[in-house]
Amino acid sequence: MKGNKKEKILEAAAIHFARRGYANASLEEIAADAGVTKPAIYYHFKDKAALYESVLCSRLERLADAVGQAVEAHEAVEKRVKAYIESFGAFLAAHRCFAAMLSHEFADNGRNLSDDATRQLSRTLGLVTRLIDEGVKRGVFEIENPMVVQMMIVSTLINHQTTRTLRKRVATQAAKELGGVALRPEPDMNDLSKILAKKILKLIRKERP
């Protein structure tokens, strides 16, 4: 009898934390989905917070690694920014629960982020700021406030993923209201990150007349 139950718990926990956020996810439901009882969770994890930490931190770490590697594969700052955005998008597309967990954490002002989680998150967020600074220093980028660009990249990517079904509901509502406005097709995550990368670069590229 191997410890595959622990993996099952982690998988179920990711789904529930993504759907309801930390506080509203129920350990009983997580246990049920994992095919165990609640105390089995306490056998593997100290408490609810430790389970959450385990689920979230592993992903934050992998994200920071993935984005870091993607960026390092290029030399030119423009390519690096493009790689950042696209690899961020690819990661979110591949780990669907993760964007929702981050979204809850953002809404909660990081209430449940441990120091370790904060550190991993800052690895990812700090990188784009450094990239932009680098570009500005080299005279390739021109920008008023790098913070704004960071926000545009990160929140667009994350919200696109998490608000998918809500947007559909709102769009349906709007179509009904205005009568016969066609629902338009939505770009998937990889399309989005490509479009976004192009647009962001257009925004920050220094124009040389």
Add this chain to the structure above:
Amino acid sequence: MKGNKKEKILEAAAIHFARRGYANASLEEIAADAGVTKPAIYYHFKDKAALYESVLCSRLERLADAVGQAVEAHEAVEKRVKAYIESFGAFLAAHRCFAAMLSHEFADNGRNLSDDATRQLSRTLGLVTRLIDEGVKRGVFEIENPMVVQMMIVSTLINHQTTRTLRKRVATQAAKELGGVALRPEPDMNDLSKILAKKILKLIRKERP
């Protein structure tokens, strides 16, 4: 003594719903902050959902009105888009709880949005899509997917407001990690919406060479 307690309840509720989201806001705490007891809430509102609805819907309605009026004050599509973004930003700046409530709702996929709330939200979100379409039809804008632009505008504005303190924490963390990187000043909401409007217009404006 007229029903000023009801107003107090609504104010306290807005703060708590903004901080913790619908499910995690406690009626007991709301009542305490409003200077009444919990059953007083039940005297004025049918249940928790009705209180939430009342808090959220009034703001969604006012937002849709404010943005609609700001847009109608202009003729040219470019000015209209600018007015949209800046009035949206101004509204968020003036109603600080509101962005956080929306943020929670986004993270929750609109789980607690009533039909009425969804309708009000779609008034605001649908408007920007129509503006962009209009611009494209008139040959002023050029764009691959209006959805992406909508996301960039709305999620940037909302997340900027709600993640303020989290960003500070992350930035502090990053500064410590890298040693001596200066914390940069953050734009306030009105600066942000002005910068954002300029950038978004730059993005979607059709270039005529």
Add this chain to the structure above:
DNA sequence: ATATACTTACTTACCGTAAAGTAAGGAAAG
């Protein structure tokens, strides 16, 4: 080889707390 001791990986049954919601009654205003 087999009995003993111990560990792993759980389960059943329970506790304390906090939350939504309610029943019943009281003060104050007209």
Add this chain to the structure above:
DNA sequence: CTTTCCTTACTTTACGGTAAGTAAGTATAT
């Protein structure tokens, strides 16, 4: 003296967490 507005005291439910027990396997001693 009735309506409005609120309180005290309660019920119910769901949750995080725990105490205690147990089946199955492993290591050790004889």
